[in-house]
Amino acid sequence: MTSPRRAEQVAVLCFLLAILAAVGLAVVYWRGGQPQWEGVLLSLTLGGIGSGAVLWGKHLLPPGEVSEERKPLASSSEDRKKFVEELAVTPVQVGEQAGQPQPGPLRARRGLLLAASGAITALGAALLFPIRSLGPRPGGGLTRTRYADGVRRVVQQDGTPMRLADLEADSVVTVWPEGHPDDADSAALLIRLRDEQDLQPREGREDWSVEGVVAYSKLCTHVGCPVGLYQAESALLLCPCHQSTFDVLDGARPVFGPAARSLPQLPLDVDDEGYIVARGDFSSPVGPGFWDRGTEA
C-alpha cells in the first residue's frame, strides 16, 4: 500500500511532468509543429494531470466506503392520487352540473377538446410540408439514364470516343455517353471478349454486341458500387464491395454473392465513322433495386 507521503510525492512529479510536457508542446508548435510530438506531449500533459488526480483521489483523501440508504422510489399513494386528480381534465357536459365546482384546474367541453386536437394535428401536418422542398419527386431519373436521349457515342472520362480497334481482347474500359462524361449513373463497362468466348445473348439482344464487344452498366445491382474487377479468363465481372460476381457471357447474370439481378446491358452499334455508339438506354434501370423498379430480373 502506498503511503500518503509517497503518493503525494509521485503526484507532484506527475504534475511537474505535465508542466514540462505542456512547455514542450508549446515549443514544438512554435517551431512549426510535428504530429507525433504534438500527440505524445499532449498525452503526457493530460496523462500527468490525470495520474496526479487519481493518486490524489486514491491515497490523499479520507479513505473507506460509506453506505447510503435507498429510499423507496415510488411516491406515497396519497401523492399519486392527488397528482392524478390535479392533472385530470374533466369534461363538462353542456347544461349539466351547473353551479357545482369541478375538481381540477382544467375544465373543457368535449367538442372543444376535439376541435383543439384537430387544430394541433392540422398544424403538425402543415408543418411537414416544407420537408417536401428537400428534394425532387423520385422519378424518371431512377429508371432512365442519359442514353435514353437517343443514339450516342460512348466516350472515356476525358471525352475521347472509342473505336473497335482501340479494344484488345480482355480489355475493359469505363465509358459514358458523349457529352456527359461525369454522369454518375450512366457509367458503363465496354468489354472485348476473346474469340473463343461464346456470348449467349438474352432474347431480343442478339444484335446488342459488336464483334465480341459488349457493354453493361458499371453500377452493381446490389448496392451500387462500381463493378471494377474483371476476370478475363472466365469472363466474370467482380464487384469489389461485397463480391457479387456477374457472368459476362450470360447477360451479366449474377453467379455469386448477394446481387440478385443481372447488370443491365447497353445496346451497341458502330456509326458511319467507325466509333462505337449506344443505340438506346440500358435494358433495365441501372444500379440497386427499389420498390417500384418494375421490370424483370
Place this chain on the structure above:
Amino acid sequence: MLTRRIAEWLDDRLGAASFARTALAKVFPTNWSFLLGEIALYSFLVLVLTGIYLTFFYVPSAEEVHYAGSYGPLQGVEMSQAYHSALDITFDVRAGLVMRQMHHWAALVFCASILVHMGRVFFTGAFRRPREINWMVGVTLFLLAILNGFAGYSIVDDQLSGTGLRIGYSVALSIPVVGTWLTSLLFGGEFPGSDILQRLYVLHILLVPVVIGVLLTIHLGLLVRQKHTHFSGPGRTEGNVVGVKLWPVFAVKSTGLFFLVAAVLALLGGTFQINPIWLYGPFDPSQVSAASQPDWYMGWLEGALRLMPSWEVRAFGYEIPNPFFPGVLLPGLTFGLLYAWPLLESRVTGDRGEHHLAERPRQRPVRTALGVAALTFYLVLFLAGGEDVIAESFSLSVNAVLRTFQVSAVVAPPVAGLITYRLCTELAARDGLSTGSKVTVREIPRRLLRGTP
C-alpha cells in the same frame, strides 16, 4: 475564507446549499466495471472539444475546386471543397492532423466503450426494474453514436467514405414504398446529389450532438435519482448503496479518469495513423478500391450485406430488393430486441420486482448464454465484413471464405451459447452461488407468448 464568501454569494441568490449538500453526498460504488460508462462519457467530451476545433476549418461544400494545398501528389486534382478542407486540416493547419485523428479515434473509442458498457449492464442485470428507462435511453445513445460516426467520416468526401455513403443510399433506397422518396428528400435527388454533405454536416455537428447531450443528461440524472447498482458483499443489500461519496473522492478520481482517457486519445491521435484520406483521393462514384471496409462499428452491417444470400422478393411489379433484409430489417430487429429486452426478460421470468444488487453473469446462465450467443453472431458478421481481406491475407478462395462465414453465422452462436451456459453453471456451482430464475431456454417461447404469473 474565499470559498465561503463565494458559496454565500451564490446561495443568497440561488438557495442551493441544501440541494448541493445532498448532491455532493451521493454514493457511488467503486467496482472497476462501473467506470466503462464514464470512459464513453469522456470520449464524447473529447469528441465535442476536438470537433469544435475542426468546425473552424471544415467546409461542408460539394462545389468542385482544384487542389492548391501543400500535399504534392494531389496538386491540381479536382475535388469537393469539403475534401479540400479536410486535406487542409491534415497538411496545412498546424496541429490539425492531431485534432482530426484524435477526433476519429475518440469516435471509435466512444462506440466501443458504449458497447462494452452496455454489455456490463446487460450481463449484470442492471437493466431490470427500475432501470428499464435508462436502458432504453442508453440503447438510443448507442444508435446515435453509430449514426453520428457514420455521418462524421462521410462528410470528408473521400473515395472510401463516399463508397460507404453510396451503400447507405442504396440500402435506404431498398425500403419498400417510401425508399425512393426518403433518399430523394435526404440527398436532394439521386446519388450523389449536391446537398448531402451539407445536410450530414448539420446532423453531425448540431442535431445529433444536441440529442445526445439531452439524453446523456437524462441518463446521468436517472442514475443519480435511482442510485447506481452494486454487487452483493459484506454490508451490501438491496436497501442501500455502498461506495464513496461524490465529493471529494469520486469527483477527483473521475476527473482523473477524464484526463487519462483524453491522454490515451491524444497519444492515439498523434502517433497512430487513422483514416489517411490523402491516400484515398476524392470521391468519384465510378471508382472503388478493393478491400473497402467501413469503421468498426458499421462492420456488422457490412458483413450482413456480404453474407446475405441473393434473395429478393418480387411481385405485381413491385420488389423488396436484397439489401433491405441485411441493411434495414436486421438492424431494425437488433435494436428492437435491445430496446425490448428488459420487458421481455421480465415477462419470461415473471420477475417484476425492484433490483439494486448487480448480478454476476454466472448467476444467470440463460441470460448470459443468450447474450454471448448474440455477441458471437454479431462478431461473425463483423469479421465477415472483412472477408475479402481475410481471403487475400491467407491466400484463400473468397468464395470459400464467404461460405464458411455463412455457416458460422448460423452454427457459432448456439455453440458459443451452449459452452457459456455450461461454464456459468459450473462456475456458479463451484462458487456456491445461486443461479437466477431457473427458466430453461425451452420454456422461453411459451412464457413470451403467454406471460408468466
